[in-house]
Amino acid sequence: MRPSGRAADQLRDIRITRGYTKHAEGSVLVEFGDTKVICTASLERSVPRWLKGMGQGWVTAEYGMLPRATGDRTGREAARGRQGGRTLEIQRLIGRSLRAAVDLKMLGDNTITIDCDVIQADGGTRTASITGGCVALVDCIRHMQRNKLIRNDPFKQLIGSISVGMYNGNPVLDLDYPEDSNAETDMNVVMTEKGGFIEIQGTAEGEPFDQAQMDAMMQLAKQGIDEILTIQRQALEAP
Amino acid sequence: MRPSGRAADQLRDIRITRGYTKHAEGSVLVEFGDTKVICTASLERSVPRWLKGMGQGWVTAEYGMLPRATGDRTGREAARGRQGGRTLEIQRLIGRSLRAAVDLKMLGDNTITIDCDVIQADGGTRTASITGGCVALVDCIRHMQRNKLIRNDPFKQLIGSISVGMYNGNPVLDLDYPEDSNAETDMNVVMTEKGGFIEIQGTAEGEPFDQAQMDAMMQLAKQGIDEILTIQRQALEAP
Amino acid sequence: MRPSGRAADQLRDIRITRGYTKHAEGSVLVEFGDTKVICTASLERSVPRWLKGMGQGWVTAEYGMLPRATGDRTGREAARGRQGGRTLEIQRLIGRSLRAAVDLKMLGDNTITIDCDVIQADGGTRTASITGGCVALVDCIRHMQRNKLIRNDPFKQLIGSISVGMYNGNPVLDLDYPEDSNAETDMNVVMTEKGGFIEIQGTAEGEPFDQAQMDAMMQLAKQGIDEILTIQRQALEAP
């Protein structure tokens, strides 16, 4: 039995709210149950120095948590004067994942920065960030097209992400915090609409996992990402 | 005429939503028109080292803005490795202001940290932070009483805050961003329920202001804070 | 009775020594009683990047204290690796105040940096810094004119500053350290020669202050700044 009473292959209630704040070219509130992340996509009409003259654009991501997004207050990274290893690891993952959604050459000399800020954490903040960030990214590209900032459509495919894990010896989908903090294995999977893998990151916190468990987790992940891609598509159908 | 069409003495639509996130002892979303700030109050059962053994508690504040809370994206302070001067100045102001709401001796060996994170900025983020932060602080104190963490009530009085300024030669109340960025003078006022002043910070960005203008601005501020205190009280009446 | 025996409206002995060090374009030792600050004005023949091509110059300020300017040694900010919030707040105040002394457009593509370094602290370091810094700024502008670096005179007006406060229930002028550390209210006022206000920053450390107290403090501040402007003018009359 899962703490939330969910079935092993059951996602939390997932909601995507577009146009959540008014300034960003793309702005999404994504909720995976009690995990809530604001994802904004910000357009800058230039590229990082190391890409100048290469004839391509860039997509990057930054990640943060409000200090009291967590059960105990976490010290503010700006006050401590550096981003922690976990933060850097997550924002590198989000950036890599979302670059798979676009054709960087067609993006022209533009940079899109995806900011994912967790306002309430309950497990799965990185998969929620990738899922919501992708929708914000699409809105940003639509903004560029509406305003004739690009001629072609650099959008290639939606990217969805979910976590799976071994909890109490069973493979489960979309771990919440009580599961995440007690799971034997935690695995984050990122996939494209066409069923390709972009990232797989599995960690045995306790017992190592075997091939059969790996296969069972992968099966759950594929099914979960299928559902997530549907939710992303529905969110993007609204005007 | 004000850009928003408001009368000179008219506040923006001000809303205070309690219980906005689930982990913090006090958690408020405060909206001054399009300015939206999440204010959380976090209880820690200890005091800073320099207060150890002094027989009193502490109230402090931290302030931040999501990178795309603003019209153009602002670099993330955690990534730059330091909090800017504006941030430090604002969080010092919030902390000083809210310490006037409590009797630190009655707080016991406890620290309450008020985090004010701007998710959308349209002028007046520091006055919104003080106003919303005070409500979160009250909720935190109520939590301490409900859980018998303190015997007495350290709460002294509500603290409200508003900005006033000289815009196009006229005194106006509660400046939004289009006014704020063009005002001759910008003044932030913090007051208690009993009508005492806690802070006055007035800056002539363009023309200096004279005593008559000062008096007119102070008059507007008192009236505005009266209304704000009423909104705070109404928010706190709900269970 | 004030600890120093001064009357409520009595300034400390204020002295301004020009040409204090030899390298800077303007160099002043300003003394407000035992508070001693070296203020230098340094000319740079360029403007910050964000002002390039805007057809105007810039005036900015930095503030520091020698570690043993204070009763107990204060850790060196350079050694701790960051300027504290108090330092940043004060140098932002000095910069804003002194920009009111000049017409930035007439300054051309030049930056003047005012460094205020406290060598002995006894209360009122920020008001002494603004007062002395303004004289150094004038000397720097005179240097530019003598050397034909500018054609017009960008100097608009002298800027003077003083603190006032409520001490033992009475309004007093120019607080020294024993008063400052026990005052109910501390207020810093910055004014122009023409009687306009540039900055008012009042803080109730203990009891809130009311409108009558505010008016009494403002009255003292105006009188004190009048005397300070006279001292600045006398210092500048010497060759």
Added chain:
Amino acid sequence: MRPSGRAADQLRDIRITRGYTKHAEGSVLVEFGDTKVICTASLERSVPRWLKGMGQGWVTAEYGMLPRATGDRTGREAARGRQGGRTLEIQRLIGRSLRAAVDLKMLGDNTITIDCDVIQADGGTRTASITGGCVALVDCIRHMQRNKLIRNDPFKQLIGSISVGMYNGNPVLDLDYPEDSNAETDMNVVMTEKGGFIEIQGTAEGEPFDQAQMDAMMQLAKQGIDEILTIQRQALEAP
């Protein structure tokens, strides 16, 4: 064809030299072809503050590269004032992986720090670090036993690691730099002697990978780690 002429399932020449430097409790030079990493294990007779009184020890890792370990000189992280995201990500991976080699409770109030410093880089530095670091860790534990610092044997199992990837459409084992920088997919796998998975981190840099490719890569990884474990065991058999 692979640039090195190796078969798809062929490891580079792997060498493990124990006792490489004289001060550390465990000190290993590990070579995966031209990739050379010094791995030292340092014993500290205490635990981090957050583990005090928990009745267990700790194993952690730090990672670095000499500036000219790479083809072009990489700026020194100590000079830039912060460890980069890649460094933090790698050292977190090494630490997590090697904690699976020991029973932390049996380690007592001791911390073992594994320092992995790359003196020459040619792809696969993180898998070489885990592989060599595990041997250094064993030597450190043997030192503790020889010196009666622990009574029991906290060593649980050897940990080996290798990279696999999709290169020119084919699954290959143990990528060197020319392969790594052009691979479609790069995957790092960490396994125990008993065949359990500790970590799987796969990233599609170019084309997404499908389940069949995933399975092929996993198959190569298992075979490669088998060989690596044999090399580790042989190295540890020497006195």
Added chain:
Amino acid sequence: MRPSGRAADQLRDIRITRGYTKHAEGSVLVEFGDTKVICTASLERSVPRWLKGMGQGWVTAEYGMLPRATGDRTGREAARGRQGGRTLEIQRLIGRSLRAAVDLKMLGDNTITIDCDVIQADGGTRTASITGGCVALVDCIRHMQRNKLIRNDPFKQLIGSISVGMYNGNPVLDLDYPEDSNAETDMNVVMTEKGGFIEIQGTAEGEPFDQAQMDAMMQLAKQGIDEILTIQRQALEAP
């Protein structure tokens, strides 16, 4: 001929003013011609953590320059967020030199920090700092004795310092800035009252120096430090 017209073995005008600021236990303004340094000695009734329980005290030094102590403005180290290599090198030299003046065991559990802040630089700031710092140190020790904070006298001997160099092919004493910036060799010498050497740091900026030049410079240094020790003694004779 030297730019200043001085003879090769002639010191600049050297002045030592005790009691220069009011808070520090020892406070000296030292002038070597136009080089002016404020040296304060601050007493702290404890020792650094790594000396706790070792039965001895500590003497350390910190060094800084006001931004406009130099001909061109130097960026403030506190603003840049780190002390430069030159600063660290100098303050380590000052600390090592002044520790030779005291018996650390007789100092008890006390730390004396010597702050040397250059308010005007014209060459020789480190030798002026050691020379003035030693006088401030003596005043601090006298303060401790007067206030019965120590029973014995930990003072061992005066420490004096001067620079010598090869300028235009000739050995010269006490280089000022025009000499220093063009010298072939610059050498700083620190000696005790009894004629022992504490530090010799010679650097050939241009041509290497030979043994004969070395001997000539050492001869000048001994003579110069003799004079400096006399000036220190005279300064300390005043009450």
Added chain:
Amino acid sequence: MRPSGRAADQLRDIRITRGYTKHAEGSVLVEFGDTKVICTASLERSVPRWLKGMGQGWVTAEYGMLPRATGDRTGREAARGRQGGRTLEIQRLIGRSLRAAVDLKMLGDNTITIDCDVIQADGGTRTASITGGCVALVDCIRHMQRNKLIRNDPFKQLIGSISVGMYNGNPVLDLDYPEDSNAETDMNVVMTEKGGFIEIQGTAEGEPFDQAQMDAMMQLAKQGIDEILTIQRQALEAP
């Protein structure tokens, strides 16, 4: 008697291995007994900003120690976020010393960075770094000539370095760690092939040293550097 049993004027076993790593233009492992330093010379086809357009090149150095190069583990400077004073002092010394080996004007618009990374420390790391770094520098210049990146030969002379000191009242050559940590005086000397001095840095850690001791130490240093220059020349004769 010396702890190592060496005669007073006896160097440790000194070895220089060229071509130690494969990427750098010059790469040397230098061993002074158990002290082992990797010295690489990296060519960059540009000059620092402050040298642009000056018609000369630059030689600079950086220094580091692997955390467990020492008897106890030393915290990693990259993790602490700053290079310590000792590190900065040493790398400034290495850079100054090695600039005496080349004619910077003949170097053209090129920068050579010498990285000295200590993998095992047993005293004398700075003199080993200068000695080995000079050989790496020569290899880098040879690389530039072979590849026609410069027409002339900017190499002027070999630079050698050794430490001397007073140990148990006797002058000794090339101190190892047990001597270094107990020496009364420690002196580092840097000389050219032609017998000129580049740097002399002598520090009395315990008793001051007198002129006779100074002369004796200098005599030892000259003799030791003679031997070192021979070892450098022999190493460079190999192809």
